[in-house]
């Protein structure tokens with residue numbers, strides 16, 4: 056049985072192996088499997104020298120759920136952070152790490168009114184996310200055998216600490232744009248690390264990872280390009296949101312005309328960035344449409360990307376609509392908040408697509424099989 060201590064685990068691994076080798080899954084009998092289990096050590100894919108599937112260890116499914124919860128809470132935290140900006144509430148609490156000289160955890164809830172509600176609420180939620188990230192880092196260290204996973208989990212903790220300090224400095228230095236924009240961008244990078252941990256503790260990843268060391272599919276580079284384009288667009292959004300004094304209203308009014316002109320006078324860097332942001336959105340949408348088309352034209356090979364790329368396209372169209380409504384409504388609070396939150400979601404989905412596109416097409420057949428098997432509390436975890 057080689058190094059596979061558990062027959063069930065070895066059996067699942069062999070079933071997957073046979074799928075990869077284009078064997079007819081339904082023809083696999085119990086005996087064939089048992090025979091193959093004994094040959095595991097000599098199989099080039101399953102042997103110790105192999106780069107894939109060489110270690111199988113049980114991993115608690117609860118770790119995956121925990122990581123997923125952290126992803127959801129992080130998205131919520133980013134949304135609440137956006138609401139702090141939309142309500143112009145960044146300086147409602149003038150001190151940090153205390154809240155009106157109270158320890159932030161003993162600050163009376165009855166005082167959480169107006170802007171304080173958003174700013175202090177954001178701090179509390181951020182502390183919760185930070186606390187859960189500590190637990191996650193410890194849990195991963197104790198139960199996940201993969202070195203890169205431990206590094207990612209501790210990197211997530213490092214990021215959340217830096218993020219907290221940046222948030223504090225934003226307050227202490229009265230929301231300087233450079234710190235506020237860094238705070239907004241780092242939030243997305245932290246979001247991506249939580250998504251990485253949640254995705255790579257799933258049983259789906261466990262099966263997909265059997266092909267991890269294969270050459271990266273061409274679609275991977277395309278997905279990375281799409282992610283970077285979206286990131287640049289979000290950076291521009293953050294720059295104008297945090298640089299422009301909102302008391303002046305929007306830097307560029309009206310749509311499709313800008314301040315009544317096809318091309319406005321660029322009296323301020325924010326006017327220029329706003330103008331680029333509104334039209335670059337269509338370049339972003341074009342790149343995403345092209346990505347979706349390329350997934351669809353190779354759909355039989357890229358089945359695992361079809362659904363997420365459709366979601367990505369839908370979120371992009373929604374995002375453009377929300378952006379236009381933000382301008383036409385002259386920065387209505389709920390509209391800017393929705394635009395910011397949907398932007399973060401869009402980025403998260405684009406990142407998930409990047410992760411998924413790491414795996415070759417054939418893996419999706421195995422993935423479906425694993426999803427069917429996913430009822431147990433433990434699953435095989437290739438390193």
Ligand code: HEM
Pocket residue numbers: 137140141239285288289291292293294295296305310332333334336339340371374375376377378379381382386391394395398399401
């Ligand atoms: C793919 C398309 C788009 C993406 C990903 C995107 C993303 C974002 C994000 C994330 C923010 C907030 C940044 C932050 O607070 O950290 C933002 C702000 C903004 N976006 Fe977009 N956007 C897109 C399209 C558009 C379009 C088409 C328009 C207008 C026609 C627009 C107008 C604005 C405006 C006016 C703001 C600043 C709102 C404020 O001052 O509160 N966006 N964008």
